[in-house]
Amino acid sequence: MSVLRVEVVAAEGIAWEGDALSVIARTTEGDIGVLPNHEPMLASLLPCAAEVLTTDGNREVVVLDGGFISVADNRVSLLSPGARIAAEIDLKAAEHELVAAEKRLNAGEIDDETRHHFLRAQAQVKAARMAQGH
């Protein structure tokens, strides 16, 4: 059976790499799941908590702040400047950030930056919760 070779690449280094059975991430068009032998694809990502189901049965959660996913020859690269694995995230701090981002958004600052910020905070909280519940 073929497996996916997954690389989560952040600007400051590789955040996670390993073999996986599936990858779920959120593109600008909606959530996508990638299984082995997926056709070559390049898609823009939204800030999200991506899930990687590893070959040893673990679920690895990574937080991405945008970037893109590329799939080719069973190689999946999740490229995101500030990618981090969920276990490294401080849930409290992330929740704080989410509240602050929500406030700014509600205050009417609806531009790309605040929206991006909000989505990123949301993704962090989600990922941190998923990692703790695991």
Next chain:
Amino acid sequence: MGASLRELRQRRKSVTATKKITRAMELIASSRVLKAQQQAAKALPYTRELNRAVSAVATYSQLDHPLTRPVSNPRRVAVLFITSDRGMNGAYSSNVLKTVSQMRQRLDEQGIEMVRYGVGRKGIAYMTYRGLELAAHWSGFSDLPTYDRAVEISDRLLEDFLKPYEEGGVDEIWTVYTRMQSMLTQTPRARRILPLEVVEGVREVSGEELLPLYEFEPSPEAVLDSLLPLYVRSRIWFYLLQSAASQLASQQKAMKSATDNAQTLIERLTREANQARQSEITQEISEIVGGASALADLTKDDH
């Protein structure tokens, strides 16, 4: 005589103290240059993946994007130069600044205006001292850059690039950075960042490797749109990392030669001090001998 001996010893003491400092700085720089090199190496996969993606989009779609559109006759060119925050690293900063002024000369000849963007206190001080205006400057991270700083710089540059010329926009963006070739050689380089030169299908993707036929989501244009700013940021990030490593390497080199110079100076001063001491002793002895024989002559005469 006694005064010169004391002076020599004092100088030797002060040079020894200086040597201790330069030696310590050399050791610190050599441990940090390793770290900087590791940081640069860790950032490589990101650059590589981005290059591959940009090449892929470039190969399979009609490239016409504001960031890649060449300007036939540029009128205003932005130059971002990366220098250090502190001195004690030999000619590192002045080499960069020399390259900048060479560029300026060339641009002047072509009648192109140059706008400066500075990184690092040394370069900023150099420009302000000469009354040369900087459009923007950043400092405080020259030996330890972070990606956030790269984002800050590239966002500012992109903003000015996308502005129309009449509102102060620039037609091209160049960077002058220092490339880390080895621990011994670091060379200042000028590279164009914008408009991007996307060499289709090649560039750090190895020759035999054929790029697969990608499916783009939502569309090649949209992917390119989100890709190119990331690409610019990663370029600047790469240049900052290279410059940081070069800066530390050049500091190590400068401090090593300072330590070596201090060592030869100490040896010379020690020799001179010994000579002075010896001649002092010789003089004292001859004075004593002279005095004693004079005394002996005197007593002989008495009897």
